[in-house]
Amino acid sequence: MDEALERGRLRVAGFTNPEMEYQLLRQLGAIRYGGAALGECLGLAQQIEDGNPQSWVDAFAAAAARQQADAERRAARGHAISARDGLLVACNSWRAAEYYAAADDPRHAQYGLASRDCFLAAMRVGGHHCEEVTLPCGSLGLPAYYLLPAKVGTEPGKTLMIISGYDGTLEETWLAYGRAALERGYRVLLFTGPGQMDTLRFHPGLEFAPDFERVGTPAVDYLLGRAETDRARIALMGISFGGYFATRIAVHEPRIRALIPNSPILDLHAYMTSFAGFDPARMPDADDFGVADLERIPEDIMPVQTRLMSRNLMLRVGGGSFKAAYRRLQAFRIGDEELAGLRCASLALAGEGEGREPIAQYRRFLARVPRATGHLFGKDEGAEGHCQSGNLAFSAAVSMDWLNETFA
DSSP states (O other), rough: OHHHHHHHSSOOOOOHHHHHHHHHHHHHGOOOOOSOHHHHOOOHHHHSSSTTTHHHHHHHHHHHHHHHHHHHHHHHTTOOOHHHHHHHHHHHHHHHHHTTTTOOOOOHHHHHHHHHHHHHHHHHHHHHEEEEEEEEEEEEEEEEEEEOOOOSSSSOEEEEEEOSSSSHHHHHIIIIIHHHHHHOOOEEEEEEEETHHHHHHSTTOOOOOOOOOHHHHHHHHHHHSSEEEEEEEEEEEEEETHHHHHHHHHHTTTOOOEEESSSSSHHHHHHHHHHHHOGGGGGGGOOOOOOGGGSSOOOOTHHHHHHHHHHHHHHHHHHSSSSHHHHHHTTOOOOHHHHHHSSSSEEEEEESSOOOHHHHHHHHHHHHTTTTTEHHHOOOGTTSSSGGOHHHHHHHHHHHHHHHTTTO
């Protein structure tokens, strides 16, 4: 093209690698609620080597440091709105760098804590009421945030609890649904459990556990200890793996009055094996491998991105090997009898493009839960992907409007 006819050099181009393309879409989806900028995301994509996690980490960490420094300079000059907006973008860029860092790499926690620091600074400079909370889980304390909408006192009101999944964070959850809930007058509790990203920042090596009710019950106890909570209007939302966590909590916690699993994962082992294409829990022992074996596997057999994701899975699920990790996942399931006993109003969310097994579990939830309704997002809505990352505003409209009508 004649350069004289060009209006700019930026190009709308992503990655051929499906996982990296999804992660880019995830970052772009955060634009709606202030977590990214289109031009920066596309510019970074041009710098990143397709399918190379280290290239992604380096690019987003450098961008996050630049964005944070710029926001802090604006805060020092008294530009609160500009500083808040910049800190939220930096927060999400640090999260993107954290995502592709190995769980046992010191940068994983470093970048995660930097994301947390930027978020809390954004809340302070932006005038949001945000409290750092520590919830008990056995002998450990797990991080959480409690937020109040503007112009709300201590009178009891509707509350939304949100738990994310395998690689979501408290800060990303605020960008995806927390802000939308606050705008609609909800008190919001963002919380986390063993194995999740925020927990790893403080408790490295703490593995996922199937019994997430031991996380949910203390969270509900905390809310009921606050004057701002209307005990008849407590809702729980779970995102990604959080669809399992939230459903498991609601099955065991009758004080939850409304449930939104996005999507409803009822058998985490079946869910994960559907993406693997085979069941690693049944692989021959001779083919099994551990974390220490990964570097000896040729790249033509296991690409670098697959190696990283396998490493993180073994470290976070536990068991000591790839086969053992998938065997551990077999405990993460919710039976039909438990689903039949779930009495709260429930809204199941899923996208048409998520795959056969996720949609099968979504339909099973609708068939087994007495008061369940559902919404299956489509391609025309730009929300057919996992957790509707391509259209978070529409996902929030569907879920929050349903919740408002349920609590009316």
